[in-house]
Amino acid sequence: MNVAYKPTADEIKRLREETGAGISDVRNALVWAEGDQERAKARLGDLGHAKAEKKAERAANEGLVGSYIHAGGKIGVLVEVNCETDFVARNERFKELVRDVAMHVAAMSPQYLDRAAVPEAVLTEVKAELEKTVPPGKPPEVVEKILSGKLNKWYEEHTLLEQPFVKDDAQTVGELVKTVSGVLGEKIDVRRYVKFALGEE
Numbered sequence: 001m002n003v004a005y006k007p008t009a010d011e012i013k014r015l016r017e018e019t020g021a022g023i024s025d026v027r028n029a030l031v032w033a034e035g036d037q038e039r040a041k042a043r044l045g046d047l048g049h050a051k052a053e054k055k056a057e058r059a060a061n062e063g064l065v066g067s068y069i070h071a072g073g074k075i076g077v078l079v080e081v082n083c084e085t086d087f088v089a090r091n092e093r094f095k096e097l098v099r100d101v102a103m104h105v106a107a108m109s110p111q112y113l114d115r116a117a118v119p120e121a122v123l124t125e126v127k128a129e130l131e132k133t134v135p136p137g138k139p140p141e142v143v144e145k146i147l148s149g150k151l152n153k154w155y156e157e158h159t160l161l162e163q164p165f166v167k168d169d170a171q172t173v174g175e176l177v178k179t180v181s182g183v184l185g186e187k188i189d190v191r192r193y194v195k196f197a198l199g200e201e
Contacts, residue, residue, distance in 0.1 A: 005034045019044050019093070021183040045179045060187045062089045066098035070106045077102045079193040081177075084186040097180045097188070103166065104173055105193050110160035113190065114174075118159070126154055160190065 007030035015026045015037060021044050029047075033039035063082035069075070079102040081094075088094050112118050130150045134143055156162045161174035171179070173190075181188040 005031050019183055060084050060189045062086050064089050064098050066102045068102035068106050074198040075106050076196045077105045080191045082189045082191050088184050088186045105195050107166045108163055110163055111158045114159050114161045115155055
């Protein structure tokens with residue numbers, strides 16, 4: 001870490017407003033990045049992922065139910081996102097995350113929350129369909145690798161947490177959640193969601 005660089009109060013304030021991270025984390029990231037706001041933001045994201053992994057076993061029983069209405073009231077989404085404390089549930093960065101997840105659901109219509117939410121019968125059917133697309137005559141280990149890649153692609157298209165985030169496709173929705181979790185210092189889970197579209201079952 002380059003301790004010679006001293007971020008200004010304005011730099012710290014700006015990065016805090018953009019990320020919602022704590023003052024000490026923001027200051028350290030700016031020192032590390034020698035004042036480069038984008039590098040500092042990326043640093044906070046990386047640290048956030050690491051912190052989120054450590055919090056994976058903790059209980060998240062607080063949070064918010066957020067909504068998003070689109071297309072003049074023809075599409076609506078409700079999403080429940082949990083955190084550990086009411087304090088974080090009231091944080092603007094957390095509220096923004098809830099809105100972003102709801103907006104993503106409205107735009108991308110994921111069928112399932114994550115891999116665990118895909119019913120076994122559906123998974124069996126998907127695998128059977130994917131097997132039909134593999135060229136014949138391939139060695140078993142090659143077939144397995146091809147099928148694994150195709151199945152991962154299917155998860156990316158159909159599960160919320162693995163879909164590329166609609167506002168920034170360089171990260172998945174799950175990665176966005178982990179980043180915010182690390183920044184805010186609590187475990188955060190997307191628990192459930194529902195999408196309503198006028199005239200659809």
